[in-house]
Amino acid sequence: MATTEAHNDHHHKETFIQKYVFSQDHKMISKQFLITGMTMAVIGMIMSTLFRLQLGWQGESFAILNFFLGDKWAPDGILDPNMYLALVTIHGTIMVFFLLTGGLSGTFANLLIPLQIGARDMASGFINLLSYWFFLASSVIMISSLFVETGPASGGWTVYPPLSALPQAMPGSGMGMTLWLVSMSLFVVSSLLGGLNYVVTVINLRTKGMTMTRLPLSVWALFVTAVIGVLSFPVLFSAALLLIFDRMFGTAFYLSDIHIAGEVLEATGGSPILYEHLFWFLGHPEVYIVLLPALGITSEVIATNARKPIFGYRAMIGSILAIAFLSFIVWGHHMFLTGMNPFLGSVFTFTTLLIAIPSAVKAFNYITTLWKGNVRLTPAMLFSIGMVSTFISGGVTGIILADSALDINLHDTYFVVAHFHIVMGLSAVLAMFAGVYHWFPKMYGRMMNRKMGYVHFWVTFICAYGVFFPQHFLGLAGIPRRYYTNSEFPIFDDLLGLNELVSVFAIIGAMVQFLFIFNFFYSMRRGQRATQNPWGSNTLEWTTPVEHVHGNWYGALPTVHRWPYDYSKPGKEQDFVPQDVPLEEDEMDGGEGH
Amino acid sequence: MMTILIILAVLLAILTIGQLLRVFEASSKLNGGTSLLPTVAENKYQGRSMFIFMLGFFAFFIWCMVEYGPYLLPEAASEHGVLLDRLLNFNFAIITLVFVITHVILFYFAMKYAYHPERKAYYFTHSNKLELLWTIVPAIFLAVIIVYGLSAWISITDDAPEGSLTIELYPKQFDWTARYSGEDAQLGASNYNMISGTNPLGLITDGSLDQMMSELEAEIAEIKVDLESAPVDGMKQEDLTETLGKRERQLNRVRGFRSFEAANRASGNDDILVKTEFYIPVGREIDFKFRSRDVIHSAYFPHFRAQMNCVPGMVTQFHFKPTITTAQMKAKTQNDDFDYLVLCNKICGAAHYNMSIVIKVVEEDEYNAWIAEQKTFSETISPADESEETASIVSEDAISMIEE
Numbered sequence: 001m002a003t004t005e006a007h008n009d010h011h012h013k014e015t016f017i018q019k020y021v022f023s024q025d026h027k028m029i030s031k032q033f034l035i036t037g038m039t040m041a042v043i044g045m046i047m048s049t050l051f052r053l054q055l056g057w058q059g060e061s062f063a064i065l066n067f068f069l070g071d072k073w074a075p076d077g078i079l080d081p082n083m084y085l086a087l088v089t090i091h092g093t094i095m096v097f098f099l100l101t102g103g104l105s106g107t108f109a110n111l112l113i114p115l116q117i118g119a120r121d122m123a124s125g126f127i128n129l130l131s132y133w134f135f136l137a138s139s140v141i142m143i144s145s146l147f148v149e150t151g152p153a154s155g156g157w158t159v160y161p162p163l164s165a166l167p168q169a170m171p172g173s174g175m176g177m178t179l180w181l182v183s184m185s186l187f188v189v190s191s192l193l194g195g196l197n198y199v200v201t202v203i204n205l206r207t208k209g210m211t212m213t214r215l216p217l218s219v220w221a222l223f224v225t226a227v228i229g230v231l232s233f234p235v236l237f238s239a240a241l242l243l244i245f246d247r248m249f250g251t252a253f254y255l256s257d258i259h260i261a262g263e264v265l266e267a268t269g270g271s272p273i274l275y276e277h278l279f280w281f282l283g284h285p286e287v288y289i290v291l292l293p294a295l296g297i298t299s300e301v302i303a304t305n306a307r308k309p310i311f312g313y314r315a316m317i318g319s320i321l322a323i324a325f326l327s328f329i330v331w332g333h334h335m336f337l338t339g340m341n342p343f344l345g346s347v348f349t350f351t352t353l354l355i356a357i358p359s360a361v362k363a364f365n366y367i368t369t370l371w372k373g374n375v376r377l378t379p380a381m382l383f384s385i386g387m388v389s390t391f392i393s394g395g396v397t398g399i400i401l402a403d404s405a406l407d408i409n410l411h412d413t414y415f416v417v418a419h420f421h422i423v424m425g426l427s428a429v430l431a432m433f434a435g436v437y438h439w440f441p442k443m444y445g446r447m448m449n450r451k452m453g454y455v456h457f458w459v460t461f462i463c464a465y466g467v468f469f470p471q472h473f474l475g476l477a478g479i480p481r482r483y484y485t486n487s488e489f490p491i492f493d494d495l496l497g498l499n500e501l502v503s504v505f506a507i508i509g510a511m512v513q514f515l516f517i518f519n520f521f522y523s524m525r526r527g528q529r530a531t532q533n534p535w536g537s538n539t540l541e542w543t544t545p546v547e548h549v550h551g552n553w554y555g556a557l558p559t560v561h562r563w564p565y566d567y568s569k570p571g572k573e574q575d576f577v578p579q580d581v582p583l584e585e586d587e588m589d590g591g592e593g594h
Numbered sequence: 595m596m597t598i599l600i601i602l603a604v605l606l607a608i609l610t611i612g613q614l615l616r617v618f619e620a621s622s623k624l625n626g627g628t629s630l631l632p633t634v635a636e637n638k639y640q641g642r643s644m645f646i647f648m649l650g651f652f653a654f655f656i657w658c659m660v661e662y663g664p665y666l667l668p669e670a671a672s673e674h675g676v677l678l679d680r681l682l683n684f685n686f687a688i689i690t691l692v693f694v695i696t697h698v699i700l701f702y703f704a705m706k707y708a709y710h711p712e713r714k715a716y717y718f719t720h721s722n723k724l725e726l727l728w729t730i731v732p733a734i735f736l737a738v739i740i741v742y743g744l745s746a747w748i749s750i751t752d753d754a755p756e757g758s759l760t761i762e763l764y765p766k767q768f769d770w771t772a773r774y775s776g777e778d779a780q781l782g783a784s785n786y787n788m789i790s791g792t793n794p795l796g797l798i799t800d801g802s803l804d805q806m807m808s809e810l811e812a813e814i815a816e817i818k819v820d821l822e823s824a825p826v827d828g829m830k831q832e833d834l835t836e837t838l839g840k841r842e843r844q845l846n847r848v849r850g851f852r853s854f855e856a857a858n859r860a861s862g863n864d865d866i867l868v869k870t871e872f873y874i875p876v877g878r879e880i881d882f883k884f885r886s887r888d889v890i891h892s893a894y895f896p897h898f899r900a901q902m903n904c905v906p907g908m909v910t911q912f913h914f915k916p917t918i919t920t921a922q923m924k925a926k927t928q929n930d931d932f933d934y935l936v937l938c939n940k941i942c943g944a945a946h947y948n949m950s951i952v953i954k955v956v957e958e959d960e961y962n963a964w965i966a967e968q969k970t971f972s973e974t975i976s977p978a979d980e981s982e983e984t985a986s987i988v989s990e991d992a993i994s995m996i997e998e
């Protein structure tokens with residue numbers, strides 16, 4: 001309805017390219033991030049099923065391996081060990097960075113920040129556009145590295161030098177590694193552009209009445225995530241840059257005393273440990289860059305569907321801030337066994353275990369939010385409850401790994417794989433699903449099919465635990481991670497059955513994701529039409545029209561009068577009171593906690 | 595097992611497809627007509643499913659413990675390992691408790707409070723008392739965990755006591771070499787510039803220096819001949835010149851080692867190098883030192899609850915006292931093939947997964963007998979007593995160097 005189109009008149013008609021390709025509209029950019037992230041996730045997921053085939057039935061031949069990888073990397077259908085490492089590496093990289101950093105933050109920060117704070121768009125549409133295009137370029141380069149003669153990067157997603165610095169050390173450290181580094185550098189640029197934009201938008205563009213203590217927790221989480229990213233990603237950038245120097249220009253930031261492939265290496269004086277410090281200075285905050293948006297989404301979905309205020313709103317903000325602060329001083333827990341001074345190890349153990357406190361507060365607050373609620377178990381809500389479960393069951397094993405003494409025997413075993421998949425991988429993926437089901441009506445104006453959603457949730461949730469829970473036991477049996485096979489050592493033979501079980505769950509779990517994808521695209525076209533506020537939600541995004549318009553609101557921006565969690569407030573007829581509804585006389589804003 | 599699983603998978607797939615078809619029917623028929631929100635029946639059903647899931651989850655947990663508990667690592671074979679296992683069990687007890695309690699509440703609430711239009715949720719925004727409770731209670735538990743954990747950590751990472759047996763583990767892609775310090779109880783000096791087919795750790799002794807220098811000089815001379823002789827094309831020439839420069843610089847560095855004090859150069863002579871398996875005496879503190887020749891590796895001794903990264907360019911260490919001999923462990927695990935292993939636990943290349951060395955833990959006298967049989971470094975490199983078994987390690991290494 002061009003006639004009513006508000007303030008920032010976009011009188012010119014947009015071309016297809018302006019609207020769908022080089023869009024500067026945050027809603028479109030959000031969708032672009034989502035679709036790109038999903039595409040990457042499918043690739044990462046297929047990789048995981050391929051290497052799971054090898055791990056479940058070690059050394060057996062599978063035609064499908066040969067189909068995907070060809071004669072070079074899977075001769076006779078048996079996976080090549082170098083390719084195994086390459087798959088693991090790219091899988092990890094894709095999942096952590098492309099799905100759960102770019103995909104997750106990119107989608108929901110873009111969608112939710114302007115809509116929930118009452119802004120017409122991001123502070124800079126152009127920077128936002130750049131952020132997406134850097135992300136896309138970096139994705140394309142990462143994928144193109146799969147087709148390099150010597151294979152993609154294979155040193156694990158952490159790409160520690162000297163392994164990653166020396167092409168002599170493994171084929172994957174050749175051209176594939178160069179592309180990995182280029183791709184990650186572009187990725188960092190994308191994250192920084194996006195992050196700065198999110199921060200500025202939240203600080204400057206909140207609508208009238210939207211004080212910081214009336215922000216939905218999703219915005220708080222996305223905001224703090226962006227701050228963490230802006231502070232830590234540059235360090236990864238330097239780490240990557242120095243590694244590029246070591247690889248190409250003969251510097252020795254990370255290299256010393258190396259004799260490899262029958263040759264003395266002339267680079268001396270550096271230290272691989274320096275790289276580990278730089279990497280994990282980003283790497284640990286990165287875990288929270290993945291997790292905080294997930295927690296933010298969960299907060300919204302749980303409060304809305306429990307028809308109840310999120311319990312302890314201020315404590316939730318406090319714990320986000322505490323987690324963000326602590327996340328910068330714990331990175332050493334990845335390095336207890338690098339020969340660091342044991343006293344320093346103690347310090348990192350201490351700071352790491354401190355994080356358990358704000359995390360516990362969050363978990364208990366979620367549970368209390370359900371207590372005496374009126375819980376609508378939509379697919380989004382099921383995923384969110386699932387997320388609380390994985391956040392707890394993955395979090396508690398963190399207490400074990402944070403204990404430097406216990407880490408001695410568990411470091412780099414499958415116990416770690418189980419831990420980080422459950423606490424970070426599953427929590428964030430489940431929350432991302434929750435977010436998609438919950439905000440799909442906002443994104444596409446239609447509902448996702450609920451029945452398919454239920455099937456998708458249950459198979460995913462069961463398989464997720466089926467894949468990762470048993471891995472604790474593999475780890476406790478002493479099986480190291482990143483092993484192409486563990487049938488080399490008879491001491492692990494008794495566990496092969498468990499590996500097989502894990503692989504079966506992994507394959508079923510992967511297949512059911514296609515149901516989700518089907519539901520996604522099917523509903524986009526043919527789903528039931530959404531109403532303006534289908535979930536009966538309080539936040540501002542549901543005051544915008546169903547159809548997407550530039551500037552988000554027809555007419556003036558809404559004014560905010562209350563916190564976002566007035567669900568089932570006594571004395572109200574409806575069980576929700578949107579944020580733009582003025583307070584009645586004598587009514588207290590529920591967020592004013594004492 | 596396999597067939598059951600496949601059947602299970604197929605069943606699940608069929609179920610899924612069945613569900614799907616029903617869904618399609620429903621959605622096409624009712625498009626526009628169904629409520630946007632779950633019905634009362636759906637809520638109830640999903641809530642109940644949540645609780646049943648939880649029961650299934652706990653059952654799966656117990657099944658894993660019963661079925662695979664026996665195959666976890668056997669009892670710790672080192673003194674500090676016993677301590678660590680106790681600490682681990684203590685922590686596990688706490689986290690299992692937390693896990694079970696929170697999950698019961700979470701899934702119970704999901705079932706109990708499933709939506710009903712008649713009910714209104716309780717408007718409960720916050721409670722300082724409750725929030726304080728779940729800040730302080732975890733803090734107390736964590737304080738205990740931290741104090742207990744760090745006291746273990748500090749005692750484990752203390753300096754090795756006097757009289758420990760020092761052993762160096764030196765990994766490369768993809769094997770391990772163990773080095774004993776010999777009679778002088780001193781690991782001899784070493785440098786990566788000295789590494790050669792006969793000197794896999796690059797020990798610096800008078801013998802190895804002579805050998806290294808003559809090897810390098812010979813190679814340099816050869817390259818020079820190549821360069822001067824006959825037509826070599828431009829590329830080749832460049833390569834040769836580059837190699838020449840490298841060898842010359844290496845020779846220079848090696849020459850520098852001559853200025854080491856004689857005593858220093860002597861202490862490597864009696865060092866003992868072994869591959870594939872090495873012996874340690876039970877009941878004696880072993881002080882391991884680690885270096886690496888190429889990339890980062892990690893020496894992982896699962897049965898001793900010990901691990902340390904091996905990083906090129908630096909020396910790391912870990913000490914422990916083995917308490918159970920290999921023979922005793924064979925009896926305990928009722929497995930005649932049991933052997934203690936050091937595995938590599940830091941991704942290091944294609945064969946990372948089978949890079950290991952066997953440790954035999956034996957009684958002191960057996961150890962003494964074994965070590966007395968081993969050749970010292972000076973014996974292995976001096977060409978004088980050329981015998982067939984010039985320690986397998988040397989020839990093996992020479993071969994692998996040639997391959998490289």
Ligand code: HEM
Pocket residue numbers: 045048049052088089091092093095096100155156157158417421424425426429467480481482483506509510
């Ligand atoms: C289909 C589901 C998935 C399966 C079956 C799966 C399985 C695995 C396995 C078996 C490994 C190799 C462990 C090793 O040998 O070190 C691995 C590595 C990894 N996965 Fe997943 N995974 C899945 C989903 C995810 C998700 C959602 C994430 C996002 C956080 C993720 C992140 C990682 C990371 C970071 C690594 C480590 C890569 C490395 O070692 O360099 N995975 N995964």
Ligand SMILES: [Cu+2]
Pocket residue numbers: 283284287330331333334
């Ligand atoms: Cu961390």
Ligand SMILES: [Cu+2]
Pocket residue numbers: 765766767768890891892938939940941942946949
């Ligand atoms: Cu290794």
